[in-house]
Amino acid sequence: MNKTVLNFQNVWKTYRMGDEIVNALAGVNLTLEKGSFTSMMGPSGSGKSTLLHVGGILDMPTQGTLLMNGKDTSKLSRKKQAKFRRKEIGFVFQRFNLLNQLTVMENIMLPSLDSENNKAEELLERIRLEKKHDKKPNQLSGGEQQRVCIARALINNPSLILADEPTGELDTRNAEVIMNLLKDLNENDGVTILIATHNQLAADFTDKILEMQDGKIQ
Ligand SMILES: Nc1ncnc2c1ncn2[C@@H]1O[C@H](COP(=O)(O)OP(=O)(O)O)[C@@H](O)[C@H]1O
Ligand SMILES: [Mg+2]
Secondary structure, eight states, X not given: OOOEEEEEEEEEEEEEETTEEEEEEEEEEEEEETTXXXXXXXXXXXXXXXXXXXXXXXXXXXXXXXXXXXXXGGGSOHHHHHHHHHHHEEEEOSSOOOOTTSOHHHHHHTTOSSSOOHHHHHHHHHTTOGGGTTSOGGGSOHHHHHHHHHHHHXXXXXXXXXXXXXXXXXXXXXXXXXXXXXXXXXXXXXXEEEEEOSOHHHHTTSSEEEEEETTEEO
C-alpha cells in the first residue's frame, strides 16, 4: 500500500479584504502519495500558491484538515509545526530568493539542522556547481541560482518538495535543466514533489497534472 505524504480534506482558505471575502481555497481534497510527482496548472488567482503555502504549513487552513504523514497539522504546536516544516519540507520559489551577501555554499547550508557540510558538498555536485561554491548568487545565471535553491531545499533530506513556478523566470533550456533535476530527485531519491506552473513543458515532466480553478481542483 502506498503511503500518503500529504492529505487535504475539504480545505478552505478565506481571506478578508475589508468587506470582500476571497475563498482562495474552496474545499480542496487532494492526496499526495509518497514518491508522486504532481503539477498544478490553472489561471492566476486560482489558488495554486495558497495551496502550496497551506500544504507546507506556512499558513493554516480556515477550515478543513491537513494531514502530513498521517498527522493532523493543526494539532501541533507552532514550534512543532516549524520543526516539522524544516525537517520534512523543502520549498522552491519562482524568485530565487537567495541571500546575496552569502556564498552559494552558505546559502545551501542556511536552513541546515546539522552543522556538517558533507551533505552540501554532495548537493553541489548533484546540481553540478561544485566549482562555484564560493561565488555569490548575483554571479550566477538564473538557471544556476534556481539549482542552488533546489540544493538548499534538499539540505535536510525532506520527504516533500513544494515548488511555486520553479521555471517561471527561466528560458526553455534552463527550465528543462530544472525539471530534469526534479525528475531525477523524484525517480532516484523517491522525493515527493508538487509544483505549481504556467508552463506546459514543465508540467509534462510530471506524472499527474491537476487543474485549479476558483480555489478548487477540477
Ligand atoms: N495574503 C492574501 N491576502 C488576501 N488575498 C490573498 C492573499 N493571498 C492570496 N490572495 C487571493 O487569493 C486568491 C488566490 O491567490 P493565489 O493562491 O496567489 O493564486 P495563484 O497562485 O493561482 O495565482 C487570489 O484571489 C488572491 O488575490
Ligand atoms: Mg501563484
